[in-house]
Amino acid sequence: MRKTVSIITFLAIISPAFAGGVDTKSDSLRKDALLVYMEMTDNKTNDYIRKEIPYINYVRDIRDAAVYILSTKQRTGAGGNEFTYFLVGQHSNAGMYDTLSFVTAPDATFEEIREKEVNTLKLGLIRYIARTPLAKYIQINFSQPLSETVSTDKWDSWVFKAQLSGWFDGQQTYNSSNLYGRFTANRVTEDWKINLRASYSYGIEKFVIDEETIRSETNSKAISALVVKSISDHWSYGGTVYLGSSIYSNLDRALSIMPGIEYDIFPYSQSTRKQLRILYSIGYNYFNYTDTTIYDKTEEGHAQHSINLAYSVVQKWGQIDLSSEYSNYFYDWSKNNLSVFGSFSLRIAKGLQLNFGGGASIIHDQLGLAKSGVTTEDILLKKKELATQFQYWGNFGFSYTFGSIYNNVVNPRFGNQFGWGH
Numbered sequence: 382m383r384k385t386v387s388i389i390t391f392l393a394i395i396s397p398a399f400a401g402g403v404d405t406k407s408d409s410l411r412k413d414a415l416l417v418y419m420e421m422t423d424n425k426t427n428d429y430i431r432k433e434i435p436y437i438n439y440v441r442d443i444r445d446a447a448v449y450i451l452s453t454k455q456r457t458g459a460g461g462n463e464f465t466y467f468l469v470g471q472h473s474n475a476g477m478y479d480t481l482s483f484v485t486a487p488d489a490t491f492e493e494i495r496e497k498e499v500n501t502l503k504l505g506l507i508r509y510i511a512r513t514p515l516a517k518y519i520q521i522n523f524s525q526p527l528s529e530t531v532s533t534d535k536w537d538s539w540v541f542k543a544q545l546s547g548w549f550d551g552q553q554t555y556n557s558s559n560l561y562g563r564f565t566a567n568r569v570t571e572d573w574k575i576n577l578r579a580s581y582s583y584g585i586e587k588f589v590i591d592e593e594t595i596r597s598e599t600n601s602k603a604i605s606a607l608v609v610k611s612i613s614d615h616w617s618y619g620g621t622v623y624l625g626s627s628i629y630s631n632l633d634r635a636l637s638i639m640p641g642i643e644y645d646i647f648p649y650s651q652s653t654r655k656q657l658r659i660l661y662s663i664g665y666n667y668f669n670y671t672d673t674t675i676y677d678k679t680e681e682g683h684a685q686h687s688i689n690l691a692y693s694v695v696q697k698w699g700q701i702d703l704s705s706e707y708s709n710y711f712y713d714w715s716k717n718n719l720s721v722f723g724s725f726s727l728r729i730a731k732g733l734q735l736n737f738g739g740g741a742s743i744i745h746d747q748l749g750l751a752k753s754g755v756t757t758e759d760i761l762l763k764k765k766e767l768a769t770q771f772q773y774w775g776n777f778g779f780s781y782t783f784g785s786i787y788n789n790v791v792n793p794r795f796g797n798q799f800g801w802g803h
Contacts, residue, residue, distance in 0.1 A: 458569020460487030739775030
């Protein structure tokens with residue numbers, strides 16, 4: 382049995398002047414339109430949204446907005462994405478909050494995704510537009526048929542994906558070729574998270590220097606599994622299993638089994654806005670080496686534990702992601718590793734935004750370094766893992782924008798690049 386049930390959609394019917402030339406009425410409507418701030422990194426999606434929702438004023442600074450929108454995206458177990466929008470009113474709309482989300486299929490096209498974005502944003506904004514003089518131009522239509530029942534999922538939430546890719550390039554004195562394959566099987570429900578993965582990577586590089594050919598080869602294989610069981614809105618337990626090999630890391634075979642337990646100080650239900658997770662893992666690692674190591678080992682196995690702390694927050698002033706991890710082997714606590722990573726996006730003043738990120742590791746657990754050492758060729762071509770007690774990386778940047786607070790118009794002529802040939 383079916384009956385017609387509506388999924389809310391709406392069309393904004395604004396005077397023709399809103400879409401075209403400027404006259405007294407259209408200028409009045411534009412000045413009365415809702416001021417909205419939404420940060421987006423995809424210019425094509427940004428332009429599309431402004432075209433599809435023309436009856437609001439898009440402003441460049443969050444402080445000018447009557448509503449600001451925070452957006453987040455998380456990977457789903459099926460391989461798609463969950464888009465979530467947090468709408469927060471300020472000034473005359475202070476105290477008004479809304480959260481809307483939608484999920485995309487793994488094979489969703491760019492057009493399907495941005496149509497859903499527009500529809501979701503329209504639904505969220507209607508409440509705020511209703512408080513403006515433009516409310517009388519809005520119509521809401523109910524017209525989508527919907528079945529009363531949901532068919533049973535014959536795959537029981539399992540999603541499988543196979544990937545095979547290759548690439549190559551070259552010139553007179555250099556050429557390279559690479560092959561990569563991966564197979565994944567994932568199942569994500571409220572109670573369980575299961576990620577299974579198998580991968581293979583092979584690459585060759587050849588250099589011709591003074592009529593001498595130098596050849597570099599890389600090869601790695603891996604099978605891994607992550608299984609997590611939800612206990613409550615704060616606790617979960619599970620673990621990882623890894624089996625693999627790597628020429629670069631001097632490993633004929635590596636096996637790792639690491640069960641663990643995690644606590645999130647904030648409820649998992651708030652994970653798109655804020656997280657503070659503490660994960661403790663303890664387990665066993667076995668290594669079988671290609672070459673004898675600097676510790677005169679051809680194979681070894683050791684118990685290990687690690688603790689990971691991760692913090693993430695999304696607010697109107699920006700976004701912060703921080704994580705740190707410490708691990709060591711029980712047989713020798715001096716064989717340890719401490720890593721920290723972070724990224725920040727901060728609005729520090731009107732029109733001024735600062736972005737920076739980085740990471741660093743203190744490394745004392747390189748058990749597999751080959752005793753035979755490395756040559757200059759190995760170093761330059763990165764054929765073998767090198768001894769080091771630390772590593773680091775970082776990036777930073779800032780931007781400052783000033784001028785008109787409005788950002789409504791889309792003009793695609795001549796593209797969005799400066800200069801010729803772009």
